[in-house]
Amino acid sequence: MQKMISTFVALCLLFSLFPSTIIQAEEKASSEIVNSAESAILMEKNSGMTLYDKDSDKKLPPASMTKVMTLLLIMEELDKGNIKLEDTIRISEHAASMGGSQIFLEAGEEMNVEDLLKGIAVASGNDASVAMAEHIAGSEKTFVDQMNQKAKDLGLKNTHFENPTGLPAKGHYSTAHDMAVMARELLLHDEVTNYTKIYDDYLRKGQKNEFWLVNTNKLIKSYPGMDGLKTGYTSEAKYCLTASAQRDDMHMIAVVMGAENPKKRNADVTSLLDYGFGQYKGVKLYSKDDILQTMNVTRGEPRKIDLSPEKDVVVLQKKRDKENQYETEVKVANKSDLPLEKGAHMGWVIVKKGDEEVAKVRLETSEQVEQAGFLPLWQRSWRNLTSFQRF
Template sequence: MGGWNAKLTGALAALAIAASPPVFAGLAALAPAPAAATSLFGQSRYAALLMDASTGEVLYARQPDAERFPASITKVMTLYLVFERLAAGQLRLEDRVTMSARAAAQRPSKLGLKAGETLSVDEAIRALATKSANDVAVALAEHVGGSEANFARLMTHRAHALGMTRSRFVNPSGLPDARQVTTARDIATLSLAVIRDFPQYYGYFQQQQFVFQGRVMPNHNHLLRTMPGVDGIKTGFTNAAGFTLAASAVRDGRRLLAVVLGSPTRPGRDSNVEALLASGFRVLAARQAGERVQVADLLAEPADLNDALLSTLVEQGSADPAPRR
C-alpha cells in the first residue's frame, strides 16, 4: 500500500487546493492528513460541501445540489423550529412533553419511554442532539405542531424560507421515507442558520453526553472528542441515506462548516469531514499569511485514484457497526 499512499497524498493536494504558481511549492504543507474527500469519490451517494461560515464562501463542493436522504440530520430542522418557539416565549425548557403511543412506537435509535411518560423540553432537546432519539423527535413535534404531519409541513415551510429550496420534510426524525430529501448545500444553510439565529441554544450540539434516568448516552458526533475546535452539529444514518454528518469547527476565530452525505461507513464519514475541515483551515491560514490560495468549488475525480484504492478504503471500514443514528 505504500505506493498507493503516495498517490493518495498527491491526489489530496490536487483535490483540496487550486493555487497560483507561487504557491505550488507549499501544497504539501496545505494538503490534509490521509483520508480526505477523495476516499469517497467512487461512492455514487457521496455529496459534500465545505463553507466559510463568516463569508459564506464555498471552499469545496461535490454534488452539493443533488437530492439525498438526510437521515437524522433532519433533527437539526426539528430543533430549529423548537428553538424559534423558545426564543419567542411560546415554549419553555421546563415544559413537559408527553410520549404518545405513536411516538413510543418509533424505531431506534430511541430513548424508550412508554406512552404517557413525560420528559422536559430541555431533556427532549438533549435527547435529539446526542442520542438522536426518534421517539422523542415525534413527541416533541406533536407537542409543538399538534401532530407529526402538521409539524413536518412547518418544517418544510421554514426550510424554504431559509433558502433550503431543494428540501422536503415529512417526519421530524429522519427515519426512511422516499419523500424526505435534502442536499448538502441545504444542510449547510440550515446548520449556519442555527448557529447564526440561536447562539444561545447551539451549545446543545456541543454536549458530549446526555444523562437520563441514570443512563449515560454519548453524543454520536465522534469529532467532538477527536478533533480540536469541533463544536457541533449532527450525525445521521439509515441504510438508504448512508452515514451523514454536518460538523462545524472554530480555529483562530474563524468558523468552517462541513457537510458529508452518503458515506458507506462511519469512519469514512468522520475522516472525510475531518479532512475537509483541516484543508479549509490550512487554506485560511495560508491566505492570512499572504499566499494566493483558492480552493476549488467543484472538482473532478483525480485521475490517479482508481477503483482498487477506493474498494480497499471502503472494505477497511465495512466491519464498523451501523446503528441507526
C-alpha cells in the same frame, strides 16, 4: 557572456514553473480532500463562503441530519417564548412507538423540554423528535409542514421533508449544500451548541429507567473546536454528518453524505475542516455588539435605537494572500412598524471587496421599542415647535 545569458534564461524558466506547480499542488490537494462521501461541502458560517464543493446539490436522503431542521424549529420556539426548557411534555403513544435511534420514551411518561432537547441533540432520539414536534405544532404532520415552509423561507429548493426524524420515507431528501445552510441558520441560536457539544450525559438520573446519553458524533471528543451538529445513518443514506467547529474568528460547517462507514465519514469531515482551518483565516471587521447605526423612531419610545449586526461580521481570506481592502455599506430600513421587538431585523451590513460582495449580515435592534404615548409625543412636538421659533 553568452553562458551567463543562457544561465539567466534557464533560471527564469525554472522560476516561472513555480506558480503553476503551486496551483497544481493546491488543485490536487483540494481534489483529494473527500475520498468516500458521495456529496460534500465546506462552508464558513460567519461569511457564508463555500470553500469546498463535491456534488453538493445532489439530492440524497439525509437520515438523522434531518434533525438539524427539527432543532432549528425548536430553538426558534424557545427564542419566541412559546415554549420553555422547564415545560413538561406528556409522551404520546405515537412518539413512543418510533423505531431507530431513541431514548426509550414510554407512552404517558413526562419529560421536560430540555431533556428532550438533549435526547435529540446528543442521542438522535426519534421518539424525542416526534414528542417535541407534537408539542410545538399539535401533530407530527403539521410540524413537518412547518419544516418544509422553513426550508422554503431559507431558499432551499432541493429539500423536502416527510418526518422530523429522518427515518426512510419516499420524497424525503436534501443536499449537502442545503444542510449547510440549515446548519448555518441553526448556529445563529448560540445556545444550541450547549447541547450538541455534550459528549455524554444522563436522562432520568437516579431512576430505575436511567438512560446514558452518548453523542453519536465521536469527533466531539477528538477534534479541537468541534461543537456539533448531527450525524445520520440509514442503509439507503449510508453514513452522513453535518459538523460544526470553531477556531479563532472562523466557524466551519462541513457536511458529508453517503460515506461508506463511520471511519471514512469522520476522515472526510476531518479532512474538510483541516483544509479550511489550514488554508484560510478569518478577519473580523465588526463584533456582534458593535453599534453601527443609530436610528430615529419618530413615534417610538425610546425615540432613538442602536442597531448592531446579528453576529460577528467576518470575511475570509487565504493565509498566503495579502491583506485586502474592504468597503462597508450600512443599509437601514426606511419604515418601522411599532412595536419593535429586541432583535428586530432593520437592515443590512454589506461588505465588498471591489465589486464583489463578501459578507452580508442583518442589522438588529438592541432593545424593544414601544409606541410612544400621547404625553411624550406632545412634548416632542412642543420642543420641535419652540426650537423652530427660536431659530
